[in-house]
Amino acid sequence: MDEYVGWFASAATMLAAMMTAANLGSRITGWGFVVFTIGSIAWSAVGFITGQPSLMITNAFLFAVNLFGVWRWLGRQARYEDGSARASLNSRRKWNVSTLFSAGSFIGMKVQDQSGAAIGTVVDVMVSCNDKRIVYAVIAEGGVAGAGERLRAIQPELLDIKEEDVVCQLPFDEFCDRPEIDPENWPDNIPKANAK
The missing domain is CATH 2.30.30.240 (PRC-barrel domain)
Known part of the structure; x- marks a missing residue:
């Protein structure tokens, strides 16, 4: 059981690292943090199953950090990008204002x-x-x-x-x-x- 959870945790961590390192926009980065969060839960489970409290504590901390990343990129930053995109789109539709871009x-x-x-x-x-x-x-x-x-x-x-x-x-x-x-x-x- 612990071997399967360990492989799942490894795969989630590697996928999340690629998603966030690629810098493909706030939504991809935000979903990368979602995957990181799942990975930290899986690593905590590995720590619990194998009796490694340091692995559990480390990933409990990383869980909180990853939740902050989800909020920052899928919440706050995505809203800002949506706001600037809407301003840009609206400015293109009006003839009496300059076209805006972020x-x-x-x-x-x-x-x-x-x-x-x-x-x-x-x-x-x-x-x-x-x-x-x-x-x-x-x-x-x-x-x-x-x-x-x-x-x-x-x-x-x-x-x-x-x-x-x-x-x-x-x-x-x-x-x-x-x-x-x-x-x-x-x-x-x-x-x-x-x-x-």
């Missing part, structure tokens, strides 16, 4: 060129404190699961934000001609797109 949703969006060729993923955006404008976006290109990727800074004037992705006005080859930036030392500014 800055948080910008990070992680896929970037393609105008022909539809994949370029990369938005890693972050840098905003000026003085005039509250986006100075540049950092786009990761290449690599596998974040290893070996190359970062490039690009001006917001060269990016068109769509509902599900970002379209770069530069063809992929021109984008790749841009200088790479050091992952640990980003520029403090880049020239505007129309500067020669």
